[in-house]
């Protein structure tokens with residue numbers, strides 16, 4: 001296969017995984033990245049001794065990373081230090097209740113029982129079903145390329161589909177096991193990170209509770225920047241060349257075939273081009289209309305995943321009331337979903353997430369200080385001017401001060417707010433989406449945008465818009481599938 005040149009546009013986890021795997025298969029690979037560091041949405045920001053993971057902070061599904069690095073003859077523990085978090089996370093409810101989800105399952109059964117009679121048994125049964133869903137999904141559906149509807153709608157899926165609860169909503173399904181509304185939120189919160197809602201996402205995604213409760217919540221010491229460096233280094237060892245500060249300006253097409261990429265005024269020749277950059281943006285901005293697989297109308301009709309208002313805050317003191325991961329799940333949780341998916345607007349009473357990695361990792365904040373990362377999921381495509389940012393900074397800090405009973409505002413020594421327009425300028429995100437394409441039933445597997453261009457030979461796509469979807473493990477799998485297909489020729 002040597003001699004076959006591939007250019008990958010984007011050094012997100014998806015792009016680096018594809019590049020490394022193709023290089024291992026003998027391709028001559030160059031990655032062009034618009035920004036100056038690897039990791040894409042998982043890049044880092046450093047300021048005055050604080051180190052922020054700008055995007056992902058939950059290291060989930062460790063087996064996916066083990067499998068990925070094994071293709072290079074490596075193990076994660078040779079590349080970075082992983083720590084299992086305990087508690088996994090702290091949850092604050094709008095009702096005023098607070099609880100820690102722990103790494104020991106038996107403790108979690110007790111916790112559920114303390115809040116609902118029969119809650120222990122409900123959780124046990126829910127997790128048994130979730131782990132079955134996970135096993136079947138991983139073995140049969142996730143690591144698989146879907147070219148046609150027939151690949152998807154085969155007898156197996158129709159048979160397993162009922163058992164996997166593909167045709168039922170997550171919320172309806174979870175209600176069968178747990179009645180308490182707050183407890184049910186613990187079974188459903190992670191669907192937000194897949195860009196969906198409990199009412200509109202298939203109950204198949206209950207498998208995320210297996211990921212959470214059974215596989216554990218982990219943290220790479222040094223943060224996701226360490227993970228990004230590990231991906232880049234294994235790719236480099238396999239021969240991949242990285243060019244940073246090199247935004248692709250055009251995908252070159254000759255006689256219906258990809259022939260290279262123009263960046264920084266130079267043409268990078270290629271036999272194949274892999275796009276890891278935002279799918280919608282790349283099609284609309286790097287290709288002529290007749291070379292696009294999907295037109296603007298297609299993207300307008302799609303359920304685009306949420307954007308986020310992010311706040312990177314450094315405090316000159318420690319906080320007592322927070323854990324490493326903290327979720328605030330508002331009583332107006334349904335209304336918040338409504339503002340994201342049904343009637344797009346800024347939420348009045350948002351649910352939000354606070355990461356405080358300095359609880360685990362002293363390298364991310366100066367001594368005696370605290371590193372805080374706030375994430376408020378919001379609808380894509382909203383205006384996010386200074387006034388709005390200031391309003392939410394105020395709203396969220398006031399809320400957290402009340403919740404923890406600790407003063408925060410006058411201790412802020414680092415502050416950066418990041419929202420829609422930053423996602424667009426930093427990553428070329430369509431409508432400022434943080435996460436790509438939502439996981440509705442009609443945007444699952446074969447219904448996600450294709451790994452292949454249907455118009456240009458030798459042009460491919462990987463990352464969070466494609467199958468299997470959103471999240472670092474998923475984009476790594478997307479690239480494993482793609483690299484296999486490209487190598488087959």
Ligand SMILES: Cc1cc2nc3c(=O)[nH]c(=O)nc-3n(C[C@H](O)[C@H](O)[C@H](O)COP(=O)(O)OP(=O)(O)OC[C@H]3O[C@@H](n4cnc5c(N)ncnc54)[C@H](O)[C@@H]3O)c2cc1C
Pocket residue numbers: 009010011012013014015032033034035039040041042054055056057058059060193246247248249276277278308310375426427428434435462463464465469470471472473475
């Ligand atoms: C705030 C936030 C929190 C998250 N939390 C988690 C979490 O806890 N756990 C988890 O697993 N996942 C999480 N995710 C999701 C996860 O980060 C993404 O699904 C994943 O990183 C997407 O990877 P990707 O390679 O598909 O795309 P990206 O990371 O977006 O990479 C695409 C790359 O293409 C580059 N690019 C764009 N245009 C061009 C161009 N013209 N030329 C060259 N390069 C270009 C971009 O700069 C970028 O580097 C989170 C995401 C966000 C935003």
